[in-house]
Amino acid sequence: MTATPESGDGTSPGELADRAVAGVLADLDSATGRGVVVDSPPGAGKSTLVKRATGHLTAAGHQVMIVAQTNEQVDDLVDNIAREHPDLPIGRLHATLYAPPERVLRHGNVRRSREAADLRDLPVVVSTAKKWSYVSPEKCAPWRWAIVDEAYQMRSDALLATAPLFSRDDSQVLLVGDPGQLDPFATVDTDRWQGLTWDxxxxxxxxxxxxxxELLRHQLPVSWRLPEMAAPLVANAFYPFYPFTPGTKAADRVLTYGTAPHRATPQDAVLARAAESGWGLLELPARHTLDDDPEVAEALAETTARLLERGALVNGEPLSASRIAIGAARTIQADAVRTRLDERGLTGVTVDTANRLQGREFDVTLVWHPLSGRQDASAFHLETGRLCVLLSRHRFACIVVARTGITDLLDRHPRSSPVYLDVPPKFPDGWRAHQVVMEHLENGAARTPRL
Known part of the structure; x- marks a missing residue:
């Protein structure tokens, strides 16, 4: 049995998680308001909660509509629920051009359709918020229960578009999400709505x-993804009001290498730091650059190649390229890294922006720091959720690559975002989160000699 850390009163993480889920399920039966909100840190089992809540509600005779934000999330939910409840009929509502993946096709209890009315008789129907917004309550009777997964990624106007589908007097909703993730965004000016309760x-x-x-609120208390060496930093930087504990001890997540380095390179040094402390910081000389910094892109590709050349092992098992991810703030940065990996034949490594890595999990991640080489600290690059996503995808170790000078940049550019009336301040803000992260990375436990 895997050993796990315990809370202050001796309760194991497994018991803490079970208690939290039991409390949520109990409130689904007894809540008198419009629903229940569940906040979750990274890797705390949101999908497991949705799966268990679905089984709980359908066992009580309720029909449930489930709302997710992307087709990938919907297909994952359908797969998870179908595996857990193989006798439960499930509807997969989809768009015209949708091509179901094998993980959906393999379940005989899943029925697919473009029309909600074709699936309305089923106990569970799952689809994206976008697809649900096209369903008319006049042609499809509203549901008694709705579950919204990744609710913090959902814009309120999308919720407004789907709300008529659970508008009965007795309708209730379970909102599940991670408050530390990226906020919803738009490509239009939004100042006109700032301060409005329905922004x-x-x-x-x-x-x-x-x-x-009056909605009841719960919090999932355990992160099963983040290792013991990562959870404290992530909690301190991004979840000061949502304390959580790691579900494993350091001895349960061990990164080692099959071969020793032939020479002392900065890449080997940062790999050693990552294996020892769970974090690594590889710094390049200070320089102001454009978003597409070829030297940072090359350093990320070379470190990834070195990780695989050294025969990295996670708990004694070979680390495959598919379990490595490289995250960046900009698409142009991800493209630059991907090109250099392709030149090395490393096509199996996932390279993408924080927006697209959101919700995903890997064994080892490498991060192009959003403030690397910048002359200013803009709101986009200081975004708390972006840094949180980049630093919370890993199960074993995370390596940050950046140009020297980020701490000085933060000191020169304190937070100066406009303040709006009736808009509650977001805390922690990006400036504080970046300072906390850099203080940890630069304290010697993660920092390596500069390139």
Missing amino acids: PLRNAVDVTLAHNP
Whole structure:
């Protein structure tokens, strides 16, 4: 049996998690308001909660509509629920051009359709918020229960578009999400809505709570993804009001290498730091650069190649390229790294922006720091959720690559975002989160000699 750390009162993480889920399920039966909100740190088992809540509600005779934000999330939910409840009929509502993946096709209890009316008789129907917004409550009777997965990624206008489908007097909703993730965004000017309780750019949870402050709230207390060496930094930087504990001890997540380095390179030094402390910081000389910094892209590709050349092992098993991810803030940066990996024949490594890595999990991650080489600290690059996503995808270790001088940049550019009336301040803000992260990375436990 895998050993796990315990809480202050001796309760194991498994028991803490079970208690939290049991509390949520109990409130689904007894809540008198419009629903329940569940906040979750990275890797705390949101999908497991949705799966268990679905089984709990359908066992009580309720029909449930489930809302997710992307087709990938919907297909994962369908697969998870179908495996857990093979006798439960499930509807997969989809768009015209949708091509079902094998993980959906393999389940005989899943029925697919472009029309919600074709699936309305089923106990469970799952689809994206976008698809649900096209369903008319006049042609499809509203549901008694709705579950919204990744609710903090959902814009409130998307919630407004789907809300008529659970608008019965007795309808209730379970909102599940991670408050530390990226906020919803838009490509239009949004100042006109700032301060309004129905601001369409605010996330679905905040707007729902603004109009329904009596909603019951829960928190999942254990991260099963983040190792013991990563959880304290992530919690301190991004979740100061949502304390959580790692579900494993350091001895349960061990990164080693099959071969020793032939010479002392900065890449080998940072790999050693990552194996020892769970974090690594590889710094390049200070320089102001454009977003596409070829030297940072090359350093990320070379470190990844070195990781595989050294025969990295995770708990004694070979680390495959598919279990490595490289995250960046900009698409142009991800493209630059991907090109250099392709030149090395490393096509199996995932390279993408924080927006697209959100919700995913890997064994080892490498991160192009959003503030590397910048002359200013803009709101985009200081975004708390972006840094949180980049630093919380890993199960064993995370290596940050950046140009020297980020701490000095933060000191020269304190937070200066405009303040709006009736808009609650977001805390922690990006400036504080970046300072906390850099203080940890630069304290010697993760820092390596500069390139």
